Amino acid sequence: MIRRIWTAYTVELIKARRLWFTYIGPVLVVLAVLGAPLLRPIERDGVSDYGFIAYATPVALNLLGLVLLLTYCAGLISSELSGGSIRMVLVRPLRRCEFLAAKLLLGMTYAVVLTVLVGMTSWLLAFTFGELAGVSYGGEVIYTAGQMRNAYLLGMLLSLVPQFAAVAYALMLSTFTRNTGAAIGAAIGLWIVLDTLKHPLRISPYLFSTYLEVPWKVFSNYGEMLDASWLPAVKYGLATSVASFVLFAFIAGCTLSRRNLHA
Amino acid sequence: MARCIQTSHLTKSYGATVAVQDLSLELASGEVLGLLGPNGAGKSTTLYMLSGLVPPTSGTVTIFGKDLRKGFLEIASRMGVVVERPSFYNHLSARKNLLLLAMLAGRNVTVDRALDMAGLLPVASKKVGDLSMGMRQRLSLAQAMLTEPELLLLDEPASGLDVESTQEILKLLRRLADEAKVTILFASHMMHEVEALCDRVAILNEGKLLACDATNALLSYDPSHVEVLLDAPEAASKRLVEQDWVEAVNFKPGRLEVRLRSGTSHQLTAFLVNAGYKVTGVIPKRRTLQEYFLKVLNS
Numbered sequence: 125m126i127r128r129i130w131t132a133y134t135v136e137l138i139k140a141r142r143l144w145f146t147y148i149g150p151v152l153v154v155l156a157v158l159g160a161p162l163l164r165p166i167e168r169d170g171v172s173d174y175g176f177i178a179y180a181t182p183v184a185l186n187l188l189g190l191v192l193l194l195t196y197c198a199g200l201i202s203s204e205l206s207g208g209s210i211r212m213v214l215v216r217p218l219r220r221c222e223f224l225a226a227k228l229l230l231g232m233t234y235a236v237v238l239t240v241l242v243g244m245t246s247w248l249l250a251f252t253f254g255e256l257a258g259v260s261y262g263g264e265v266i267y268t269a270g271q272m273r274n275a276y277l278l279g280m281l282l283s284l285v286p287q288f289a290a291v292a293y294a295l296m297l298s299t300f301t302r303n304t305g306a307a308i309g310a311a312i313g314l315w316i317v318l319d320t321l322k323h324p325l326r327i328s329p330y331l332f333s334t335y336l337e338v339p340w341k342v343f344s345n346y347g348e349m350l351d352a353s354w355l356p357a358v359k360y361g362l363a364t365s366v367a368s369f370v371l372f373a374f375i376a377g378c379t380l381s382r383r384n385l386h387a
Numbered sequence: 388m389a390r391c392i393q394t395s396h397l398t399k400s401y402g403a404t405v406a407v408q409d410l411s412l413e414l415a416s417g418e419v420l421g422l423l424g425p426n427g428a429g430k431s432t433t434l435y436m437l438s439g440l441v442p443p444t445s446g447t448v449t450i451f452g453k454d455l456r457k458g459f460l461e462i463a464s465r466m467g468v469v470v471e472r473p474s475f476y477n478h479l480s481a482r483k484n485l486l487l488l489a490m491l492a493g494r495n496v497t498v499d500r501a502l503d504m505a506g507l508l509p510v511a512s513k514k515v516g517d518l519s520m521g522m523r524q525r526l527s528l529a530q531a532m533l534t535e536p537e538l539l540l541l542d543e544p545a546s547g548l549d550v551e552s553t554q555e556i557l558k559l560l561r562r563l564a565d566e567a568k569v570t571i572l573f574a575s576h577m578m579h580e581v582e583a584l585c586d587r588v589a590i591l592n593e594g595k596l597l598a599c600d601a602t603n604a605l606l607s608y609d610p611s612h613v614e615v616l617l618d619a620p621e622a623a624s625k626r627l628v629e630q631d632w633v634e635a636v637n638f639k640p641g642r643l644e645v646r647l648r649s650g651t652s653h654q655l656t657a658f659l660v661n662a663g664y665k666v667t668g669v670i671p672k673r674r675t676l677q678e679y680f681l682k683v684l685n686s
Contacts (some may be wrong), residue, residue: 125470127493128493131490131491131493133492134490135487135490135491138483138487139476139479139487142477142478142479142483175411207474207477208470208474208545209474209475209476211440211470211473211474211486212470212473212474212475213464213488213491214439214440215438215439215440215468215470216463216464216488216491216492217459217460217461217463217464217491217492217493218460218491219460244590253596329437337519381442382442384401384440384441385435385440385441385444386431386432386435386440386441
C-alpha cells in the first residue's frame with residue numbers, strides 16, 4: 125500500500141511539475157514577501173529585521189498563501205473528475221483511498237514549498253538589509269540570533285499542521301464536485317463565512333483556522349522584546365488541526381469511494 | 388474453458404433510473420463478447436461496473452475467479468480498459484502519459500511497444516492536447532494494452548477513427564484474442580464492428596439483457612428467408628402473396644425476396660415450378676446482425 129501511494133505521489137509530482145499553474149503560488153508568495161519592505165522597512169537597528177520577518181511571514185502565508193493553497197488543492201481532484209483523467213488512473217491497480225492519499229501528499233508538499241519559500245525569502249531580505257544579530261535593547265541582547273532562528277523554525281514547522289488541515293479541507297470539497305470553479309469557490313467562500321461567523325457563534329476555539337497565526341506568535345513577541353510561550357495555544361491548534369485533518373480526509377475518502385466515475 | 392468474467396444479478400440505479408437491471412453474464416477466457424445495444428442501453432455502465440469505476444447498486448462481479456471489490460488490485464493489474472471519451476493529461480506528451488500510467492500499474496514496461504502497436508510512435512512526443520480525436524482514441528487503446536493484459540474491457544474503442552484505422556484496430560484485437568488468448572468485452576453500437584470481431588453477442592436494451600448467443604449462430608443462413616431468381620418475378624410475387632405459408636414477398640427486378648413460415652421452405656420451389664415459372668436459383672439469405680438486433684429489440 126505504501127509503495128503504491130508513493131508511486132502515485134511521484135506521478136502526481138511529475139504531473140504538477142509540468143503544469144504552469146503549479147508555479148503561480150510560489151511566485152506570488154515570493155513577490156508578496158519581496159514587496160513587504162515597502163510596508164515594513166528593514167533597518168540595521170537590531171529589532172526591525174526580525175520585526176519584518178514576523179510581519180512578512182504571516183501576511184504572505186496566512187493571507188495570500190492560504191488562498192493560493194486552497195485554490196490549488198480544491199482543483200486537485202475536481203479537475204480530474206471533470207476532465208475524466210481519473211478514470212485512466214483508477215482502472216490501474218490503485219485504490220481510491222491511495223489515490224486520495226497521493227493527492228493529499230501533493231497538497232501538503234505544496235504547503236511546505238510555499239512555507240519554505242516565504243521563510244527563505246523573508247530571512248534573505250532581512251539578512252541583506254538588516255543584521256539578524258539577535259534582539260537587543262540598549263546594548264543588551266535579550267534574545268540571541270540562535271533563539272530567534274529556533275523560534276522561527278519551530279513556528280514554521282508548527283504552522284504546517286493547520287495548513288495540512290486546510291489541504292484536507294480543500295481536497296474534501298474537491299471530491300464533492302466535478303466543477304473545479306465550484307470547488308475553489310466553495311473552499312474559499314466557506315472559509316470566509318466560517319471565519320466571519322466563528323466569533324459571534326463562539327466556535328472559534330474549535331476551528332483549526334483560528335490557530336493559523338498562533339505558531340508565529342512566539343517569534344513575533346520575541347521580536348518585540350516580549351516574553352512568550354508556546355502553550356497552551358499551540359496545543360489547541362495542533363489538536364484541532366489534526367482532528368480536522370483526519371475528519372476531512374475521512375469524508376473525502378468516503379465521498380471518493382462512493383463516486384460513480386462514468387463519463 | 389475457464390470463466391474469466393461472471394456477473395450475477397448486477398444492477399445499477401441512478402436514483403429512480405435503472406441503468407442496468409439484473410444482469411447475469413459469463414465470459415470464458417479467450418472469448419470475445421460483443422455488448423450491443425442502442426444508446427442508453429446500459430453497455431457503458433456495465434463496463435464501468437466491471438472496471439471498478441462505478442460501484443454496482445446490487446449484484447456481484449467475479450473476474451479471474453475473484454470478487455471485484457475484494458480482489459480489485461490483482462484484477463486491475465491483469466486488465467486493460469478503454470473508456471468512452473478517453474481523457475489524458477493534455478499538458479504531457481503521449482509517451483509521458485503512458486509512462487505515468489505504466490508507473491501506476493507497477494510494471495516496468497516498454498511504452499514504445501504499445502505506442503507502436505497503436506501506430507502512435509511518430510507523434511509520441513507531441514502533447515496530448517495537440518493530438519486529434521482519432522489519435523487520442525488510439526492512445527486510449529495503447530494505454531489499455533500497455534501491460535499486456537489478459538482481459539480487455541473496451542467501450543466504443545473505434546469511436547472517432549476512420550474506416551481504415553477501425554479495420555486495423557479490429558484486426559489487432561482479433562489477433563490478440565486468437566494468438567495471445569486475450570479475453571475481450573467489446574461494447575459498441577456499430578454492428579459491423581461486433582460482427583467482425585466477436586465470438587458471442589449480448590444484446591442489451593433499457594438495462595436488460597435481451598439475448599446472448601454465438602455470433603455464428605446468429606448470422607447463419609436462414610432457410611425461411613430466401614432470394615429466388617426467376618423469369619417473371621412480378622407475376623410470381625402476386626401468386627405467392629396469396630399462399631398461407633408465405634409470410635412476406637419483396638419484389639425486386641429479376642428476383643424475389645421471400646419470407647416463409649417456418650418449416651415450409653420445401654414448398655416454395657415446387658409451387659413455382661408447378662405454376663410454370665422458370666426458376667434459375669433459390670439462395671438462402673444470410674441473417675445480418677442488424678436484422679437480428681432489430682428483431683430482438685422489436686420483440
